[in-house]
Amino acid sequence: EDQVTQSPEALRLQEGESSSLNCSYTVSGLRGLFWYRQDPGKGPEFLFTLYSAGEEKEKERLKATLTKKESFLHITAPKPEDSATYLCAVHPQGGSEKLVFGKGMKLTVNP
Amino acid sequence: GAGVSQSPRYKVAKRGQDVALRCDPISGHVSLFWYQQALGQGPEFLTYFQNEAQLDKSGLPSDRFFAERPEGSVSTLKIQRTQQEDSAVYLCAVRKLMNTEAFFGQGTRLTVV
Numbered sequence: 001e002d003q004v005t006q007s008p009e010a011l012r013l014q015e016g017e018s019s020s021l022n023c024s025y026t027v028s029g030l031r032g033l034f035w036y037r038q039d040p041g042k043g044p045e046f047l048f049t050l051y052s053a054g055e056e057k058e059k060e061r062l063k064a065t066l067t068k069k070e071s072f073l074h075i076t077a078p079k080p081e082d083s084a085t086y087l088c089a090v091h092p093q094g095g096s097e098k099l100v101f102g103k104g105m106k107l108t109v110n111p
Numbered sequence: 112g113a114g115v116s117q118s119p120r121y122k123v124a125k126r127g128q129d130v131a132l133r134c135d136p137i138s139g140h141v142s143l144f145w146y147q148q149a150l151g152q153g154p155e156f157l158t159y160f161q162n163e164a165q166l167d168k169s170g171l172p173s174d175r176f177f178a179e180r181p182e183g184s185v186s187t188l189k190i191q192r193t194q195q196e197d198s199a200v201y202l203c204a205v206r207k208l209m210n211t212e213a214f215f216g217q218g219t220r221l222t223v224v
Binding site (some may be wrong): 004016031032034036042043044045046049082087088089091096097098100101102103104 | 117142144145146151153154155156159161166167169170202204209210211212213214215216217218
């Protein structure tokens with residue numbers, strides 16, 4: 001069964017304190033791994049897609065990396081506006097087009 | 112979210128009532144998905160359309176759930192005889208091309224009382 005596990009479930013950082021969020025996955029084959037940001041009361045907002053091990057993508061203070069078993073979302077010098085829930089999802093090989101999501105990681109950045 | 116509008120934003124239904132949730136994508140989105148998100152959880156897949164064809168409905172939790180997209184644009188998710196466990200946020204997502212990112216709407220928060 002395809003599974004996605006995110007850790008930690010919640011994280012509190014001080015402004016400027018860099019950290020990494022982990023997403024480990026178990027799939028029979030990977031077509032893509034996606035990171036989304038979700039603010040309270042809103043739908044998930046797309047951040048990154050990674051397709052193969054070794055790939056990296058960056059956007060402002062965020063950098064996503066991918067290995068064969070996990071992905072990391074690195075947050076450098078976070079600001080309070082980076083506070084949100086970060087969701088990781090995989091698109092498994094096979095006939096289905098569905099994404100399998102983790103439970104999410106709630107990040108709080110204190111000023 | 113970019114490219115898709117959902118209505119209503121909030122819906123309160125009495126147990127046993129039928130509800131209909133609407134997803135209205137901008138044109139050009141071939142793929143359309145419905146997800147269910149319980150409080151504190153990640154979204155869970157319900158069903159998938161490619162144009163008007165419903166290609167995957169493996170995530171629908173019971174035969175009380177029904178989705179349609181008759182003209183390959185607007186989609187409706189219908190829940191019959193709502194139960195308390197149906198309370199969740201229902202998210203619609205669209206995608207232009209295969210194997211690319213999906214863009215989500217704001218969701219409909221359904222509360223069954």
